[in-house]
Amino acid sequence: MVRSIGLPKETKDGERRVALEPSAVASAVAAGFQVRVQTTAGIGAGFSDDEYKRVGAAIVDSAEEVWASDLVVKVKEPQDAEYKYFREGLILFDYLHLAAEPKLAAALQASGVEAFAFETLTYPHGLPLLAPMSEIAGRAAAIVGAYYLASGSGTLLGGAAGVQPARVVVVGLGVAGTMAARGARGMDAEVTGVDIDLHRLYQAHMEGTVTSTLASSDSAIAEAVAGADLVVGAALVTGAKAPHLVKKEHIASMRPGSVVVDLAIDQGGCIETSQPTSLSHPTFVESGVIHYCVTNVPGQYPRTASRALSAAVAPRLLDLARDASSPRIEGALNISHGKIVHPAVAKALAE
Ligand SMILES: NC(=O)c1ccc[n+]([C@@H]2O[C@H](COP(=O)([O-])OP(=O)(O)OC[C@H]3O[C@@H](n4cnc5c(N)ncnc54)[C@H](O)[C@@H]3O)[C@@H](O)[C@H]2O)c1
Known part of the structure; x- marks a missing residue:
């Protein structure tokens, strides 16, 4: 008792x-x-x-x-x-x-x-004790992604007159991914949302949370990541180790100084090159790409x-x-x- x-x-x-x-x-x-x-x-x-x-x-x-x-x-x-x-x-x-x-x-x-x-x-439905922190981590992902792109490739998310906006790929359009997409869209980036759940893609498409959607597959992710300035990893299978959806070779195909923010790192990471980082030492560079893999993003x-x-x-x-x-x-x-x-x-x- x-x-x-x-x-x-x-x-x-x-x-x-x-x-x-x-x-x-x-x-x-x-x-x-x-x-x-x-x-x-x-x-x-x-x-x-x-x-x-x-x-x-x-x-x-x-x-x-x-x-x-x-x-x-x-x-x-x-x-x-x-x-x-x-x-x-x-x-x-x-x-x-x-x-x-x-x-x-x-x-x-x-x-x-x-x-x-x-x-x-899971009571009463969804993941009610994960969702509030996913919401905050998702918003933060857009902020830190934009921040590290400045020191990396020097790209501004929203572009400028005559210059295309940055390309953001969000893998997993659940709570965290949706908030990351909204944050990046709010800064006028071009955002592609990737999910295995077509209903989530439909919702994001209808609500205008993203500029385009992609059904999750290795080839779709390879193509999207190759042209991306910022990749946010937010895929989750509840309780399980995160699947490595973004592979080492996909990361190697990105422009040097691009950024990945792997929120799924608390479940092991959905980007193959991710390793857990801390709020004191938030990033490392692998294949020329800045990796932000903090396991307690909302702590800031x-x-x-x-x-x-x-x-x-x-x-x-x-x-x-x-x-x-x-x-x-x-x-x-x-x-x-x-x-x-x-x-x-x-x-x-x-x-
Ligand atoms: N690093 C941090 O500080 C921090 C903070 C909060 C949440 N998180 C993590 O962020 C991750 C996402 O959390 P959430 O609450 O948004 O989860 P969620 O369940 O709301 O969303 C997960 C999404 O991933 C999708 N997905 C599953 N398999 C996929 C696949 N093969 N391809 C593409 N998409 C796939 C699901 O369909 C779902 O839409 C979790 O690992 C969570 O623990 C991290």
Whole structure:
């Protein structure tokens, strides 16, 4: 039975989000839970210890005291230094992305943590705890893509009178891809959206989110990427390792100084040449192409991102704390009693 909920300060590089804003903590306190907040956990998002204290949270000094709670809710997957807090029966609720984190999966299994992932929760439909961060990461992709194109090939997304606009290819037109496409269109780039789901392409086409659409295939992607200034990777198969849709040879065919932003990197990346990068060291160059593969893009917009995440997480947190088998947290359970129980995650980790 859950009596206490812990809210630690995030430890991932550059991460300034917090999983619950004070109003969400107020709801948990009103529901009868003791909420322990690690001191300064909300500071990066502009929430002071006093604001949490005023709504009834206990402010504690150490991560150890927070992790001693029955349920720990946080933003990013636990970092190596946090594995020591794992213990049998602890309920963990956060982004896990285990398909790309086999070491974390093994540590959670070995310690007997009940691990629930935001990104695989499907109630009531879609991916309601992934969507708010995908929305922010998608918008950010257009901004950082435009920024790195300046220092790369020196191309301005919108072009100029007498000069063609830049060509942007977005692979995966879900939540993140759609927002990236909108951002790039908003800067007057020419945007091609690629998806395997024809209905999504139809919607984007009808709404004018993109200038053209392409049904996903190796040859279509090869052709589109060869002429692109900016490629955004945003394809997802829930729980699975991201498919390598953009191949090494496609990247090699791009103009030197072009840019790729692989948002799907948290699931391993949908661009073959991608490697995870951090907010402190966001890019590397491969085949002359600038790669931006940050695994926590929304962490650089902590105020907006924390409020959006908290609004989505708060009701599901109460459902989970009251009843870990609630249908309202369907799809979230990844590891239970040492076993990987989410089929797509289990398949990805077995490969
Ligand atoms: N790096 C970050 O900080 C960050 C932040 C938020 C989200 N993300 C990631 O962005 C990715 C996209 O998330 P989302 O919420 O937009 O997912 P989504 O489910 O809304 O969209 C995924 C899209 O990919 C498409 N797709 C699947 N297979 C495809 C294929 N073979 N070819 C073309 N398209 C294909 C799907 O049809 C769908 O439209 C995820 O990996 C998510 O974790 C990353």
